[in-house]
Amino acid sequence: MLSINNIEVVFDGTILVLKGVTLAAHEGKITALLGANGAGKTTTLKAISGLLAAERGAVTAGSIELDGTRLDRMAPHDIVAGGVAQVFEGRRVFDGLSVEENLLVGAHTRTNLTRIRASMEEVFSYFPILKERRGQAAGYLSGGEQQMLVIGRALMSDPQVILFDEPSLGLAPLIVENIFRIIGRLRDEGKHTILLVEQNAALALAIADHAYVMETGRIALEGPAAELRQNPEIRESYLGLNDAGARRSYRDVKRNRRRQRWLA
Amino acid sequence: MRAAPIATLNATAAASAGWPEAGGGHRFVAYFIWLVVYGALAGAIYALVALTFVIVYKASRTMNFATGEWVMFGALLTSSGLHGFNLAGAGLAGLLGAILIAALAMAAFATALSRVVLRHMTGRSLMAMIMLTLGLGTLMRGFGPIIFKGRANAIVSPIESDYIEILGLVLPPERLLSAVVATLCIAAVGCFYQYTRTGLALRAIAADPAAASGAGVDVTGHITLSWALAGIVAVVAGVLWSIVSGGGIGTALVGMKVFPIVVIGGLNSIPGCILGAMVIGVADSLASGYLDRLVGSGVSIVVSSLLLLAALWLRPWGLFGERVATRV
Numbered sequence: 337m338l339s340i341n342n343i344e345v346v347f348d349g350t351i352l353v354l355k356g357v358t359l360a361a362h363e364g365k366i367t368a369l370l371g372a373n374g375a376g377k378t379t380t381l382k383a384i385s386g387l388l389a390a391e392r393g394a395v396t397a398g399s400i401e402l403d404g405t406r407l408d409r410m411a412p413h414d415i416v417a418g419g420v421a422q423v424f425e426g427r428r429v430f431d432g433l434s435v436e437e438n439l440l441v442g443a444h445t446r447t448n449l450t451r452i453r454a455s456m457e458e459v460f461s462y463f464p465i466l467k468e469r470r471g472q473a474a475g476y477l478s479g480g481e482q483q484m485l486v487i488g489r490a491l492m493s494d495p496q497v498i499l500f501d502e503p504s505l506g507l508a509p510l511i512v513e514n515i516f517r518i519i520g521r522l523r524d525e526g527k528h529t530i531l532l533v534e535q536n537a538a539l540a541l542a543i544a545d546h547a548y549v550m551e552t553g554r555i556a557l558e559g560p561a562a563e564l565r566q567n568p569e570i571r572e573s574y575l576g577l578n579d580a581g582a583r584r585s586y587r588d589v590k591r592n593r594r595r596q597r598w599l600a
Numbered sequence: 601m602r603a604a605p606i607a608t609l610n611a612t613a614a615a616s617a618g619w620p621e622a623g624g625g626h627r628f629v630a631y632f633i634w635l636v637v638y639g640a641l642a643g644a645i646y647a648l649v650a651l652t653f654v655i656v657y658k659a660s661r662t663m664n665f666a667t668g669e670w671v672m673f674g675a676l677l678t679s680s681g682l683h684g685f686n687l688a689g690a691g692l693a694g695l696l697g698a699i700l701i702a703a704l705a706m707a708a709f710a711t712a713l714s715r716v717v718l719r720h721m722t723g724r725s726l727m728a729m730i731m732l733t734l735g736l737g738t739l740m741r742g743f744g745p746i747i748f749k750g751r752a753n754a755i756v757s758p759i760e761s762d763y764i765e766i767l768g769l770v771l772p773p774e775r776l777l778s779a780v781v782a783t784l785c786i787a788a789v790g791c792f793y794q795y796t797r798t799g800l801a802l803r804a805i806a807a808d809p810a811a812a813s814g815a816g817v818d819v820t821g822h823i824t825l826s827w828a829l830a831g832i833v834a835v836v837a838g839v840l841w842s843i844v845s846g847g848g849i850g851t852a853l854v855g856m857k858v859f860p861i862v863v864i865g866g867l868n869s870i871p872g873c874i875l876g877a878m879v880i881g882v883a884d885s886l887a888s889g890y891l892d893r894l895v896g897s898g899v900s901i902v903v904s905s906l907l908l909l910a911a912l913w914l915r916p917w918g919l920f921g922e923r924v925a926t927r928v
Contacts, residue, residue, distance in 0.1 A: 432807055
């Protein structure tokens with residue numbers, strides 16, 4: 337189980353971005369982390385994968401643990417070796433490297449070449465198109481293929497936990513559907529623990545087992561995904577639906593927002 | 601002693617090789633070919649010098665403005681080892697031993713620099729890094745004569761220096777040897793990048809350091825490794841340069857060649873750096889072969905600077921330095 341216990345994240349020594357975030361991602365489940373722009377979702381993922389230091393940020397309080405091992409004092413490559421892989425937002429492939437080389441970089445923390453080969457075959461079984469394009473430069477792949485490559489690269493480290501940052505961003509609906517089907521398979525067949533950050537709440541709640549909603553650096557709501565799908569606030573703010581299932585006017589949503597701010 | 605190691609190479613060597621003034625007919629063509637070959641031989645060493653710059657730039661986007669000083673230190677460390685440990689009498693084995701000692705020292709220096717100074721610079725502006733390497737270069741140039749005071753700085757070619765003739769071209773053998781060693785060295789570094797997993801990780805860092813870090817590559821460790829590798833290459837480049845042009849503190853001036861080369865070839869491209877070095881080497885040679893006697897020596901420096909300006913104007917990203925493989 338990946339657990340985040342009441343962490344605070346500060347950038348540049350002064351800017352408090354996460355103000356006490358607690359969440360748990362259970363084994364073999366998909367946990368969704370929802371929220372608007374700037375709520376702190378990506379920062380939470382970077383805190384887990386140890387990538388804050390490069391942006392002059394730091395976890396100043398609380399702890400992050402994977403099955404009892406503290407991750408929040410470890411270097412990024414040790415965290416990857418420890419079983420946590422991150423799929424970056426925005427399809428960050430290594431442009432000039434071939435598909436195969438991109439995947440090999442994902443296996444950098446591993447040494448056993450036969451097991452690395454096996455992982456690569458596994459990736460190709462999830463994404464057959466990558467096998468066809470294995471010799472091609474990653475920069476020339478389509479957006480969907482690049483997203484698949486980035487997911488494949490994360491799989492190459494043989495991770496226990498996979499962190500997804502906005503896998504639907506900027507992709508055509510059909511491709512998004514395909515990607516989310518794969519994410520479901522990674523849970524069901526690969527037995528991976530998945531923490532999924534998404535702005536598309538409907539999509540995330542449809543696939544997730546459990547979900548958290550973040551607002552301005554805090555967890556505002558939490559519950560089983562099935563429950564949150566029925567939650568009236570979520571339906572209004574994130575799914576754009578009212579109780580009858582029809583769209584509401586923006587004025588009502590705005591009033592609701594004001595009310596939430598007041599309550600917060 | 602104005603820029604002697606660079607400017608005098610081609611012209612004086614041509615004179616001492618016994619080439620007559622360019623006459624008419626086939627002698628003119630032969631002279632031209634000789635200048636081109638001669639320049640290409642120098643270009644191979646230039647390429648090795650530029651490679652020290654490119655290695656560091658690829659890993660950390662840091663422009664090492666002290667490249668010439670690194671090469672100078674590499675040369676002086678080797679010559680000090682050679683004469684200090686009495687290896688000069690041991691021929692080729694002695695030279696290789698001195699190079700090994702100098703390479704270890706330079707790698708240690710680079711590692712310390714990367715660990716102690718540069719790691720605090722992550723996330724700082726490019727300008728801060730440039731000022732830092734400029735300052736480092738000045739320090740090295742200042743301390744060089746103090747540290748290496750009174751030590752012999754000649755590195756003699758392991759081959760008996762008699763002129764040899766290949767396909768009718770009369771060439772000094774130490775120059776030929778240096779070019780061959782430089783080429784082998786560049787090929788070795790290229791293979792390291794292309795075919796090893798560490799090289800692959802270095803290429804991934806060059807493409808996207810944050811993504812490489814997220815994929816499990818120890819980015820700071822690999823940057824340190826790049827500095828160390830650059831230090832080792834600087835030693836070899838310094839030795840080769842000393843063999844063909846005499847060595848000493850003036851070796852630092854070879855750094856002036858680096859910027860035209862990497863700007864022409866692209867800052868992060870090894871093939872580009874080879875090509876840029878060939879362009880500069882041949883242009884130098886032609887300029888000193890034809891123009892020096894018309895306008896006085898030293899034209900070759902002006903020519904490489906003119907090429908630098910032309911490259912900045914026409915292809916500021918370099919011949920091979922494009923942002924690779926972007927789908928349109």
